[in-house]
Amino acid sequence: MEKLQKLGRMPVGLIIPAIAILFVIFGVPIVQLFLISVNAPSFSLVNYQAFFRQQENVFVLFQTIKMSVVATAICVIIGYPTAYLIVIASKPVRTGLIVFVFIPWLTSGLVRTYAWTVILGDHGLINNLLLDLRLISDPLPLLYNRLAVYIGMVHIMLPIMILPLLSVMQGIDQSLLAAARSMGARPFAAFWRVFLPLSLPGVRSGTLLVFVVSLGFFITPQALGGLRDAMLSNFIAVQVASSLNLAPIAAAAFILLAIAVFMLSLFGMDIYGTQDHRGRTVRKSWRSQLSSLGALPRYLNEIAIPYRARHWAAQLYQAGSGSSWSKIAGAVFVLLVMIYLLFPELIVIIMSFSAGPFLEFPPSGFSLQWYRSLFGDPSWIRAFWDSFQIGVTVTILSTIAGTLAAAGLARTSPRPRTFLMMVILTPITFPAIVVGVAAYLGLVNLGLIGTKTGIVLAHSIGSIAYVVVIVAATLANFDQRLEHAAKSMRAGPVRTFMRVTLPLIRPGIIGGAVFAFIASFDEMVVTSLVSGFSIRTLPLKMFENINQQIDPTIAAVGSLLTLMPVLWLVALYVTWWRSRLRLQDAPVNSVA
The missing domain is CATH 1.10.3720.10 (MetI-like)
Structure with missing residues (x-):
């Protein structure tokens, strides 16, 4: 004892x-x-050999990897500029945008997938809008295809990409960029040479998380995709439900696990930054091998130094004339991303009050019938x-x-x-x-x-x-x-x-x-x-x-689940606020 x-x-x-x-x-x-x-x-290795002998298994495996890579790449392309624009925004705007990223991340993935079935369906928002504008005569096949799966996957994974980027980018000392500008670097050069290398750990973490999670996607391909859009997770789930033979199921699961472990060991186990060090070494050797090709650009760059110095001195204390357009473009881009993240959940909430007998947007009338159906x-x-x-x-x-x-x-x-x-x-x-x-x-x-x-x-x-x-x-x-x-x-x-x-x-x-x-x-x-x-x-x-x-009862359920993250965030904020007040009062009480 x-x-x-x-x-x-x-x-x-x-x-x-x-x-x-x-x-x-x-x-x-x-x-x-x-x-x-x-x-x-x-x-x-009989079970693994049997897996790879079947052509459809190999097809599903490579399709799973391909879909995960494509979804991850789209998340990087959209997530990186979004995170950067959030970080450089003013503090109140930045706080609001971070909350807007957290809300869909905390919202049920099933609700968000369901929202896209409503938006992309034959009687969904997009087709109804195009039909009303007489741009099409028949509904477009937007659902049950690969495009719909990518839209749903990226919508679910994008917050997982943005949040690690925000965590890293907010820790970057902005004075480093100011120092680069003070040395004559243009804004893009300062970003490319200073900010981007420092933010690469966030890119690596976000990419790794999105790819590994995408490998195990199950709900979205089945709800939004067709028969040829299934992933290995759907294949394994069907086998578990229909077969008592665990050997092929175990082989398929470990093939998927091997891919995830390989990615984790390749990118995710480098705690002390040795990988970044190797990356710098590789880039250095690459530059040394191409030194002869880079001689002419460097020579022309040295000739342009005096002109660039005069240009920088003349505009050092002047506002940039083109900065307003870049700010507008950045604001529009962030707005579109926030609409993409939040609008599907808003659609579900609106449709939950529909008075019609089936799902349609906009609703034909206002009613609480589906909430009564839910609670009844x-x-x-x-x-x-x-x-x-x-x-x-x-x-x-x-x-x-x-x-x-x-x-x-x-x-x-x-x-x-x-x-x-x-x-x-x-x-x-x-x-x-x-x-x-x-x-x-x-x-x-x-x-x-x-x-x-x-x-x-x-x-x-x-x-x-x-x-x-x-x-x-x-x-x-x-x-x-x-x-x-x-x-x-x-x-x-x-x-x-x-x-x-x-x-x-x-x-x-x-x-x-x-x-x-x-x-x-x-x-x-x-x-x-x-x-x-x-x-x-x-x-x-x-x-x-x-x-x-x-x-349509599902819309009522989805709207309630969509409101849950807001309640969680309010609860977390109240807890943080009370703990902050407690810490502020502690020195006063100790002195008293």
Whole structure:
């Protein structure tokens, strides 16, 4: 008993609950899944060979990679200038734009996918508008094709690209750009030579996140695409639902996982910046090899230096005449991106008040009939109640385990901390379908398939990761000398944590709890694999209705789910504001 108490006081002991859940639900099953894929104990590659022998499997695999690459490239092209324009905006505008990026990111991905079925459908917004303007005589086939899938994927992934870019760009010292300008560099040259290289870590992080998540896309290709637009996740899900043979499923899952791990090891494991160093070395050798070709431009550049110096001196203290057009173009670009991110959710809210018998935009009249239908249908109420119960339970479990793990990691030495953090973040860095298959196998071992307990455990492995990330970020700014001071006053570890640490990191804990609830409440891929046929959460109920019938009741559900992120952001802001007031009042009280 004393050994257990000592272990609980050690930093590693705080991490044990989170690691135990991850180990049982994901760690052991993923190893077991790999052994199944290689036909252990005989160990052969027969299942992988069988996968690649079938031409349709290879086609789906390359199509998955291609669609993920294209969606990632579009997100980079749109996300980078958007993040840059947000960063250089004034503080009030920047804060508002960041909130506008957060709202769609926190909104249910299923609701956003459903919104595009409304916009791109035969009787959707675009076709109705073109028909009313008599530009077309028949509806355009905008839905159930590759273009619709790309539109939906980019809409869901764009905030995930923008947010890491914003995090990096806001940390760049703007005085470096001013120094470059003071040395005669033009605005574009200062951006290209100074700002862009410093922002590349954000580009790498955003690109990696978008690509890995895109590999596991399941809902969007099935809801917006045609039969030839399926991705490997759809292939795996169909096999799980229709076959008891786990060997081909395990092989397909590990092929997808191998691609994700390769990308993570290639771009995501470089913590100390060695990759950037190699990148600079490569560019340097590339320039040295082409030095002869660059001699003439450098010579002409030296001739132009005196003219550029006079031009810079003359305009140093004058406003640029062309800057107004660039500002207008930037404002229009950001406005279009915000419309692209927010307008689909607004469409769902408007259509939820439609008085017509089917989905149409603009609505033929105003009515609350679909809200009455929602609250009067026991199946919708039961689905909502099941999701809420599961979400609350996951939130409590994940917040406790994740907070303890974050506290333990903060007190662990760097090398084991890095390894343990990578292990805990595995469920949110691997494709969702792979996590779902592993969780399915783990719950089969425990006999919990089709139970709420099983769904809670399956959701918790991802929710714990979100709590750990957010609480760890809060603890990074926590002064541990406060804990040492409390212990020097003979306060025990529990009392120190409850009276000193907890009040200061409470905003991070609440933020982690909010994200844990959102992740659980919106989860569908893992739930579809482990819920069996007995439990239908709200996302599963919505997805089934979208596939089987376009019931306007879904618009009412979607509008309520769209308003949830606003409530979460308000709650987080109130928590942050109260903690800030508490910290401001603390010095006054101590002096008094």
